[in-house]
Amino acid sequence: MKVVETERLILCRLSVGDAAFILELLNDPAFLRFVGDKGVRTLDDARRYLLSGPIASYQRHGFGLYLTKLKDGDISIGICGLLKRESLDDVDVGFAFLPPFRRQGYGFESASAVIGHGRAVLGLDRIVAVTQPDNVGSIHLLEKLGLHFERMVKVSDDGQECKLFVSHP
């Protein structure tokens, strides 16, 4: 199911059929380092992650993380979308791409479209983002998207503080 489209990209809902791609993305060293270890090591783990994560989020909230594909060649390059975490009051935007597809503007293109969709279709006023303080690429992307650093927050049980960025319409 297509959710948003940009000049170069299509964002659609993830399904259990995307398990192989998710297995690769969630074990990318930068994903493990900056997003976290989801414990996904097999295709079955990936299917479980999809069902309990993004697919459960579509059912519960009407949004979630989306598969991001190049229109040219129908190639899956990453995930980008909206999350509602227990630990945050606001909906946050999240993204991760495989290494060959970074630094080509796909993060900006997909996240701009997701934020626009969040405002126009889902009626969200305030969209936030959380990132580790040393995730230079993510911080550059968030600032380019027009988000501003607000404060430090703890979003997981590991006690690590993340930077909270906010976006106002």
Ligand SMILES: CC(C)(COP(=O)(O)OP(=O)(O)OC[C@H]1O[C@@H](n2cnc3c(N)ncnc32)[C@H](O)[C@@H]1OP(=O)(O)O)[C@@H](O)C(=O)NCCC(=O)NCCS
């Ligand atoms: C962070 C990430 C999503 C950025 O996506 P991307 O597609 O590479 O970002 P873009 O190409 O749209 O770049 C947006 C801006 O950030 C800058 N940027 C991106 N990565 C950068 C890096 N590693 N160092 C410095 N600047 C960086 C770009 O130069 C661009 O700014 P500019 O137009 O002024 O040059 C990507 O590196 C990634 O998937 N990382 C691993 C997972 C991750 O960390 N996710 C975020 C968790 S909060």
